[in-house]
């Protein structure tokens with residue numbers, strides 16, 4: 405049986421000896437009574453703690469680090485505003501994210517623009533706004549950007565998104581080929597083929613474009629069965645080294661070098677990931693996550709040979725929000741079965757549609773039973789937490805839980821990264837409310853969806869079945 409890693413609870417969550425639980429100083433039983441369940445709760449203090457921890461780790465090792473919060477991980481405006489207020493720049497990956505960023509009051513000159521296949525409307529908007537930097541994906545994009553900038557009489561700061569050769573990485577770890585094939589295919593311009601250099605030259609040849617840097621995103625590999633922190637860190641170091649090598653080559657052959665190096669994101673808050681085969685229920689295993697200090701060391705080691713002092717941009721997303729959000733959810737049903745094996749099924753009012761499973765399974769100590777003492781005895785039957793949708797909808801398998809009853813409240817942790825943004829309305833389930841907590845206060849920042857929201861985009865109810873046709 406899988407044991408839960410009890411070593412990690414976000415510092416904003418306190419489970420008192422009497423069983424009561426607070427998150428950012430707010431009592432969770434009271435919060436559920438006021439806003440209902442399921443509800444996502446964001447801790448402002450945890451966001452702040454995560455940002456400062458990473459900022460400190462980076463500034464101890466690098467002269468000019470900049471964190472650009474990658475808003476795809478969680479685009480709630482309260483989160484975006486908090487991150488901007490802390491001093492973070494912002495990484496946007498679509499025109500819609502950009503619109504949300506603007507609506508949150510983030511100045512355009514703090515925004516990095518990412519994405520492949522950026523539409524002409526998107527490019528026109530960013531050129532008009534005068535963003536901090538566009539990470540240009542391809543030669544075709546340079547051409548589109550050039551004609552838009554020329555038409556608008558604007559000058560645009562461009563970094564070139566690289567598809568590295570990964571030669572050294574694959575030498576160290578040939579198994580990485582599978583990941584690269586999947587993750588790297590569509591992004592950036594290839595260093596190996598000479599495309600990246602051609603893109604840099606085209607930017608330099610333009611009166612309207614300015615070459616400012618090189619970018620790369622190694623990503624979070626914590627979903628791979630062979631994930632280890634060491635492997636991830638080795639990847640970060642070797643990618644940063646390859647960017648530096650390419651920068652030196654540009655200086656020698658093209659006569660320019662990047663003032664900015666963008667190493668993407670890929671870090672998570674928490675202490676470990678939980679890897680298992682879904683539906684197996686017995687093969688789960690915790691693996692340690694890299695700490696922010698290790699990550700900063702790895703990137704700094706990769707940049708050590710740079711003989712200039714670049715601004716180093718980090719587009720971290722998941723790290724800031726992962727453990728800063730919980731999902732408050734109620735037990736709807738408890739069912740004990742003996743076949744095909746002895747199991748207790750605890751059905752919640754939250755579901756995989758809220759993307760709970762992946763978040764929950766990723767980091768140690770995934771949940772707290774509110775109102776049950778921290779030392780409460782675990783119910784002897786292995787428990788599966790499931791959602792109410794018609795899919796298997798497993799949220800956690802083979803876990804230990806106290807003897808919970810219908811109506812009990814659970815706080816599922818680590819629900820901040822890629823949960824709400826990937827949530828759906830499968831089975832016409834409305835999405836939860838979102839509340840923002842800070843030092844004992846709670847504010848509703850996104851109301852719960854209603855059925856009316858679910859059909860809000862429909863324009864007419866069609867009279868497809870004339871009376872009697874279906875009889």
Ligand SMILES: Cc1ncc(COP(=O)(O)O)c(C=O)c1O
Pocket residue numbers: 474476477495518621623624668669670671719720721722723
């Ligand atoms: C270009 C880019 N930057 C940053 C990120 C954020 O990554 P993470 O949330 O793992 O830090 C992503 C995520 O996919 C990305 O594609």
